[in-house]
Amino acid sequence: MSEHIVSSYEGQLKTLHSTVLKMGALCESQFSNSIIALLKKDEELIDKIIGKDERIDELEKKIDDQVVNLITLRQPMAIDLRETVSAMRIAAELERIGDLAKNIVKRVKYIKVDLNNPDFSLIKTASELVQNNLKKTLDSYSKKDEQLALSVWNSDKEIDVIINKLLEDFLNNMKKEKKNIESLTHLLFVAKNIERIGDHSTNICEYVYFLIKGEEIKGNRPKG
Amino acid sequence: MKNQKIKISTKNLNVFYGAKQALFDVNLELEEKKVTALIGPSGCGKSTYIRCLNRMNDVIDICKVEGSIKIDGQEINKKDVDVNLLREKVGMVFQKPNPFPKSIYDNIAYGPRIHGLADNKNDLDQIVESSLKKAALWDEVKDRLNQPGTGLSGGQQQRLCIARTISINPEVILMDEPCSALDPIATAKIEELIDDLKKTYTIVIVTHSMSQAARVSQNTGFFHLGKILEFNLTEKIFKNPDNKLTQDYITGRFG
């Protein structure tokens, strides 16, 4: 893509793009840290994650401001319009991801089971998959790679399959060990949050695809 | 787009100014009672194109128009077509408001007079009033119809020119950058008027303002170096054009 004639316009669009990427990187680390905190029950890390959530909110606000400014002052058209609009929508999704990560670590103190138990091993598998997807999603945004976005979008159904399997494992464990019910209820929410994060990344993939191709992804979203 | 009636169609339209070719094989089909916007960089041939549609290029000695231009299926690009009658059917509004050095009334009455559209003074009064009303100018000028048209503001002058154009009941109205000399409020009034007029007339508008093209038109054509590069629904052009040059032009990346 050639550059704009007005370089300050070009600069504003680039700043917006990099702010979104920065926010994405932050959310990515919040999520992976939240999983580490969950596995290691690391109090210090939990506080750090809760503290950083504010930063995510600030970045979202900043992106909103930049988008409104661009629309008011530059009236972007075509690719620029899609860039601007999708930045705002991606930021909203990322903000939800940040919230969900925070919610995960808030539940850590109620989880008193050993997560190395093979009954709960799928939570790690699922979170790794979702982390991987989120990373690929952000890569697809940064590199404007619609094929990558499409592949992430299609792989979301694997996560859904795993989450369903995980649910089954949890229920079986609860039936065996009544004392685990409280912990596992919280763990269920964690699993649900991880699944939600996966959903938000697929949403982002849709926006990336729209940004690049100018149209929606064809077909219904695959459900596991 | 397919089930819309085609009002104007040009096939393999080539225009030459002396040795210089201004249009290259332009094939376009313009829909009836729709606003078609033509955009493109200066000198791309969009004005040349609309001036073919009412044969205004005939005025230029060295201009040669080749190819087929059909309005309602009738070929107009041939010797035996009476241009005066053609222009009665295809009106034109210009970039700079150009009211005649006559009163407001006579400005509107001029067309009906030369075409003999009014039998008596009453008829003529009727035509003048309805034309001014259609051009949303009646309330502003009804008390000073005898004052010179050149005494109006720029925006009013342009609406006067539109009223003058519709006074002879054309079927097509060509507009060559009608708002480029006007302030935003006057521009908005003209755009509102265009929205209203498209119920009755087929409108072709050339504009340099992309946002104006986006606001007023249903179809947009992008001209570049005398060729039509993309012609599509306006929404499509401004959201997601197919052609890279179109995208570069409308986003300000041309260079």
Added chain:
Amino acid sequence: MNNKEKEIFLRKRYSAEKRFRFFGISSIIIALSFLCILLINIFTNGLSAFSRTEILLKINFNEKKLGINSSSTDKEIKQANFDEVLQDALLSLAPNAPELKQAELMDLVSIDATTELKKFYLKNKDVLNKTAEVAVTLSDDIDQVHKGNFPRDIPEDRRRFSDFQLKIYDEQSSKNKIISEFNWPFIFNADSREPEIAGVGASLMGSFFTLIVCLLLSFPLGILAAIYLEEFAPKNKITEIIEVNVNNLAAVPSIVFGLLGLGVFLNYFYLPRSTPLVGGLVLALMTLPRIIIPCRAALKAVPPSIREGALALGASKVQTVMHNVVPLAMPGTLSGTIIGLSQALGETAPLLLIGMVAFINVVPSTPLDPSSVLPVQVYLWSESAERGFVEKTSATIIILIFFLAFMNSFAIYLRNKFEKKWS
């Protein structure tokens, strides 16, 4: 460039500007002063011609001496001889004058004096056999003395009037019998060998008829030619040649047009010599390019958007031009025409060649009567020796200047009137 250099540079620029302004103002002042000198000269010389000097004489309208009676018809009165009563009145001014001086007494009044008496009598028939005081025009020499144009102290044998005449004039002057009044005969009379009764009436009418003929011919021809050339003619070699020739024609010396008039109108078509008709024809030829050029310029200045507007409404080419373009070009065309006409009004050379230089002592009543025109009258009188004709020359120039100024102001008025209306 440091500050000091900059300052010097700046000063140079400013002094260059001041110099230029100084040159501009001084050239305007020089031009204006020449004009002032010319005008002052003409006005001081010419204004006195607008008054004439008369002497009040006690005339005894004796029936026997006049050879008429109360029942005489106007025709008989016109044929009657008023010389004797005039002689009697003049002799009574110096009853004891020797016979030799009596002739000088006769020369005091204009040779037109008896005609004036006749006119007076025709208006006041009841003065028959009575004595009445009648104002009679003095001869031009005494007129000039009265206006102070002749010095009295030069020796008697070197002036055109005698000491005796001067004495009579002084006597009558002290009795308030010498009066001045506005010189209407100067405006209405035809030319004459006698300065005191010579007038510009004939040449005024001549100029008027000439201009009318010139206008009627050159205006429609010029405008139609200009419109055709500018709006309709195809742009090719022939129109180019015509264009160049029209421009050249405007620069052709006017005397050439006079020769053309002589050769074509007089010698070929046998039109009457010395008439305003031929003069008007010749001047029309001369004025044509001077109308075509400004008219074309005015047409060119009409914005093309007006033409496009009319054409786009389906107006034909002629309708477009006649309804919309020409009215806009009218102010420029009219002022161009009037300036062309005022040039024609001041033209002398071509008219000399077609015989309008003849001595005409009858006011013409149609363009087919021989006549003169104002500038030719100036030329004729400037060659005459009498002091009376000197002031008349200047007075004619004043009238000419007045007419030119009037026509030019009219041109400006027209231009402003039409332009104000539509812009």
